Every structure is written in C-alpha cells, then in structure tokens.
Amino acid sequence: xxxxxxxxxxNTFREAVRDRVLYNLILFALLIVGASVLFGQIxxxxxxxxxxxxxxxxxxxxxxxxxxxxxxxxxxxxxxxKTLYTVLAARPVRRWEFIVGKFFGLVxxxxxxxxxxxVGFFAAVLYVSHGLGRVDLPLVTAIYFxxxxxxxxxxxxxLFSTFSTPIFSSIFAFAIFAVGTFAEDLRGFAQMxxxxxxxxxxxxxxxxxxxxxxxxxxxxxxxxxxxxxxxLLNTAYVVVYAGAVLVAxxxxxxxxxxx
Amino acid sequence: MLGRPIDDIEMKRxxxxxxxxxxxxxxxxxxxxxxxxxxxxxxxxxxRRAKVTRAxxxxxxxxxxxxxxxxxxxxxLQRVGIAQAxxxxxxxxxxxxxxxxxxxxxxxxxxxxxxxxxxEGKTIFxxxxxxxxAETLCDRVxxxxxxxxxxxxxxxxxxxxxxxxxxxxxxxAGSVAAIEALGARTKTTGDVLRAxxxxxxxxxxxxxxxxxxxxxxxxxxxxxxxxxxFLARIGDSDGAANSDEKGSEVRA
Numbered sequence: 023x024x025x026x027x028x029x030x031x032x033n034t035f036r037e038a039v040r041d042r043v044l045y046n047l048i049l050f051a052l053l054i055v056g057a058s059v060l061f062g063q064i065x066x067x068x069x070x071x072x073x074x075x076x077x078x079x080x081x082x083x084x085x086x087x088x089x090x091x092x093x094x095x096x097x098x099x100x101x102x103x104k105t106l107y108t109v110l111a112a113r114p115v116r117r118w119e120f121i122v123g124k125f126f127g128l129v130x131x132x133x134x135x136x137x138x139x140x141v142g143f144f145a146a147v148l149y150v151s152h153g154l155g156r157v158d159l160p161l162v163t164a165i166y167f168x169x170x171x172x173x174x175x176x177x178x179x180x181l182f183s184t185f186s187t188p189i190f191s192s193i194f195a196f197a198i199f200a201v202g203t204f205a206e207d208l209r210g211f212a213q214m215x216x217x218x219x220x221x222x223x224x225x226x227x228x229x230x231x232x233x234x235x236x237x238x239x240x241x242x243x244x245x246x247x248x249x250x251x252x253x254l255l256n257t258a259y260v261v262v263y264a265g266a267v268l269v270a271x272x273x274x275x276x277x278x279x280x281x
Numbered sequence: 282m283l284g285r286p287i288d289d290i291e292m293k294r295x296x297x298x299x300x301x302x303x304x305x306x307x308x309x310x311x312x313x314x315x316x317x318x319x320x321x322x323x324x325x326x327x328x329r330r331a332k333v334t335r336a337x338x339x340x341x342x343x344x345x346x347x348x349x350x351x352x353x354x355x356x357x358l359q360r361v362g363i364a365q366a367x368x369x370x371x372x373x374x375x376x377x378x379x380x381x382x383x384x385x386x387x388x389x390x391x392x393x394x395x396x397x398x399x400x401e402g403k404t405i406f407x408x409x410x411x412x413x414x415a416e417t418l419c420d421r422v423x424x425x426x427x428x429x430x431x432x433x434x435x436x437x438x439x440x441x442x443x444x445x446x447x448x449x450x451x452x453x454a455g456s457v458a459a460i461e462a463l464g465a466r467t468k469t470t471g472d473v474l475r476a477x478x479x480x481x482x483x484x485x486x487x488x489x490x491x492x493x494x495x496x497x498x499x500x501x502x503x504x505x506x507x508x509x510x511f512l513a514r515i516g517d518s519d520g521a522a523n524s525d526e527k528g529s530e531v532r533a
Binding site for chain 1: 290291292293294296297298300302304305306308309313317318320321322323326365366
C-alpha cells in the first residue's frame with residue numbers, strides 16, 4: 023500500500039515539475055531581489071519588515087495559486103485524459119489510494135517549491151540583516167504555517183475536483199480561501215447575532231477553514247515570537263480538517279460512476 | 282476472473298490490460314511509465330528494473346526507453362501499451378485491438394509476441410476486426426455482432442459449420458453453360474476452365490461435365506475461413522461494417 027501511495031504521489035510530483043510549475047520560482051527570485059535592492063535604501067528596520075511581509079506573502083500566494091490550479095485538475099484531468107482507467111481498472115489500486123496519493127504528491131510539490139523559495143527568502147533576509155540568528159526563528163514557524171495552508175487548500179481543491187469541473191472547482195477553492203482568510207472576523211460577527219441566527223452563523227463560521235489563524239506574517243515581521251501552543255493547535259487543526267476533507271473526497275470518489 | 286470476484290483488487294495483480302486507445306501519462310518516458318505501473322502492480326523492487334527492461338525489449342522498444350511518450354508515434358505508443366500489459370508477468374492478458382496503429386512489420390512482431398506469451402502458458406484474450414489474426418493465433422474465438430454473441434468455439438469447429446465449396450478444374454469449353462446453370466462463374470485460362478461451386482452441387486456438376494464432353498482435371502475442397510463463418514453468421518443483410526469480431530485464446 024505504501025509503495026502504491028508513494029508511486030502515485032511521486033508521479034503527481036513529477037508531472038507538476040515537467041509541466042514547468044517550478045517556473046514560478048523565477049518570478050519569486052526577481053521579486054525578492056528587486057525588493058531587497060529597492061528597499062535597501064530605506065532604514066534597516068523598515069527594510070526588514072517590508073522584505074519579510076513581501077517574501078512570506080509571495081511564498082504563500084504562489085503556493086496557494088499552484089495548489090488550486092493543480093489541485094482542481096488532479097482527478098478531472100485524469101478522467102479527461104483517460105489515464106485514470108489505466109490505474110484503477112487494470113492495477114491493484116484502490117480508489118482511496120489514488121486520492122490520497124494525489125494529495126501527497128501535490129503537497130510534496132508545494133513543499134519543494136516553498137522550500138526553494140524559502141532558501142531565496144532567507145538569503146535576502148541575510149542580505150538585509152547582515153546575519154541570521156535566533157530572532158529569525160519565528161520566520162521558520164511562519165513558513166511552517168504557510169505549508170499548513172497548502173495542506174488545507176490542496177485537500178479542498180482535491181475535494182472539488184472529485185465532483186466538479188475545473189472552472190467551478192477553482193471558483194469554489196478561491197472563494198473558500200478568501201472567506202477562510204476572514205474566518206476569525208466571521209466568528210466575531212456570529213457572536214454579535216442573537217438566537218437561532220447566532221447558532222447557524224457560528225456553525226458556518228467554524229465550518230469555514232481558518233486560514234487567518236495560519237497567517238502570522240505581520241506578527242513575525244515585527245519580530246514577535248509565535249507561541250508553541252499555537253503551533254500545536256494549528257497542526258492539530260489542519261490534520262483534522264484536511265483529514266475530514268480527504269475522507270469526504272474519497273467518499274464522493276468511491277461513489278462516482280467512472281464508466 | 283481467475284477464480285476471484287470481478288471487483289477483487291488482488292486479482293488485478295495477475296491481469297494485464299491494453300486499452301484500445303493507449304492513454305498514458307505522456308510526461309513520462311517509456312521506462313518511467315513501465316516502472317510506475319510495475320510499482321502499482323506490486324512487482325518486487327529487486328526485479329523491477331529487469332522486468333521493465335525486458336518488457337520494453339520484447340515489444341521492440343528497447344532503444345526508445347528514454348523517449349518521452351508525448352514524442353512517440355502511435356505505433357510506438359501501441360508497443361509501450363503492450364509492454365505495460367505484460368511488465369508484471371500476469372497470468373491473464375487482455376488486449377483490445379493489439380494490432381491497431383502498427384505497420385505490417387509491427388503487426389508480425391506483435392503476432393509473434395502473442396504466440397510466445399501463449400507458449401509460456403499465459404492466457405491471452407484479445408479483440409480484433411482482423412479475422413486472419415484471430416484465425417492464426419486463437420485456440421478459441423467468439424464472434425460478436427452489434428454487441429451480441431453469435432458463436433463461440435475452437436476455430437476449426439466453427440469453420441466446419443460453414444458448408445465448404447469445391448473448385449472444379451476441367452477442359453472442354455462445351456460444358457461451360459451447364460456449369461454456369463448451377464450458379465457458378467467460370468474462369469478460362471487457355472484451354473483450362475475452373476469454377477468454384479457449393480459442395481452440394483458437385484455431383485450435378487460432374488454429371489454436367491460428362492454429358493457435355495468435358496474432361497475433369499481436378500476437384501479440390503476450398504477450406505472455409507473464419508471470415509466465411511462470420512459472414513454466414515451475421516448474414517449479408519446485417520452489414521458487416523458495423524460488426525465487431527472478437528478473438529479469444531483461452532487455456533483454462
């Protein structure tokens with residue numbers, strides 16, 4: 023089983039790389055170098071804050087966009103190209119293995135992509151701060167949270183991919199990401215309502231994936247450390263949420279008539 | 282299938298399948314594709330590389346292992362398709378139109394390969410519209426027309442069901458009209474005349490020759506082919522163009 027999951031995941035990764043997904047790194051490099059040079063004129067502190075904000079936001083957004091655009095096609099593209107049948111019809115592969123393998127393949131792609139961007143990012147931080155130290159540790163936490171965002175959005179895009187067309191899937195995925203960015207505000211609004219409305223709104227607010235809690239970019243830009251408790255909670259949240267979404271994706275895919 | 286339920290996952294380790302249209306991951310090379318499918322089929326990692334190389338070699342793609350599939354011709358893809366169907370050494374091999382897209386040399390090679398796999402004790406089930414291939418390769422065939430089974434059995438048995446014709450060769454032009462009266466067409470080459478008649482009319486034809494001064498040279502049975510069987514089964518009015526003939530090689 024592990025062998026099959028790895029094979030499917032690695033094939034997904036290889037396909038993304040050969041489809042030139044990593045070309046976004048060039049754009050990222052230009053952005054970071056440009057920002058470092060441009061803001062190098064301003065005072066050291068401001069420069070660092072701008073660079074961290076810009077760099078981490080770019081790592082996050084590039085990854086989210088890739089996650090959505092590849093994620094929505096993970097299943098539908100295989101059905102359209104009929105490659106799915108050569109795997110599910112003729113090989114001892116269970117449908118859930120296919121979904122989970124695809125999921126890990128895309129997460130692997132995004133992790134490698136974010137890892138390479140992080141190397142460039144830390145090089146730029148090193149350049150503007152003239153050194154790296156303990157004060158930069160929260161940046162690693164922020165990047166870890168960005169990876170957790172990727173895990174969430176990949177699971178969601180994959181879920182949409184199991185039952186919807188790529189266009190609708192991308193609309194759903196972008197919409198849910200946008201709404202999830204304001205998840206904590208939604209929870210605040212829900213508390214202001216009364217009676218049944220309050221219950222319903224609270225339910226919806228908690229159903230939406232909480233991307234806000236995974237964004238500590240401005241916090242770390244101001245060198246405020248991230249509490250270890252938040253790391254633990256966010257990790258548990260993403261594991262449970264993404265797990266539930268994957269279970270739903272598998273449930274739908276198991277029932278789909280692929281003839 | 283193979284004594285297991287049709288949805289049994291483990292059973293799929295023992296089958297190989299070539300789809301009619303080879304849709305494969307075209308970002309992969311032939312070697313990578315076969316390695317991927319071998320992994321999915323649970324081939325022992327220690328043997329995988331050797332099996333992949335052997336399968337590619339057997340379909341004549343040994344030198345094109347590192348070619349990306351998006352750069353392969355239809356014939357090359359068909360060969361890769363056959364290779365992926367046999368890479369994990371399955372007991373039962375299902376091939377949907379294995380000869381399509383191949384040139385005459387390629388078709389001969391695939392025929393030889395099917396024969397080799399058969400000799401190794403594999404069961405091969407393939408579909409084809411080329412009746413000659415089915416007749417040459419198959420122990421047993423099934424004839425389908427518009428999705429309905431029209432006949433199944435050993436080739437010789439099926440062909441025997443078709444009433445055979447005989448070719449009659451003689452000299453003596455005086456008997457032509459009498460022979461043609463039996464519904465045969467006569468061909469003349471110099472002094473020699475020949476006609477193909479239904480076997481049932483042979484006695485009548487010989488009588489006609491005797492009465493009209495013809496001198497019999499030879500009478501040869503014309504062996505019926507699978508095509509004759511097929512046409513006899515579906516009837517001319519049924520339209521052979523829409524037909525689908527399936528050949529199967531079954532060794533239970």
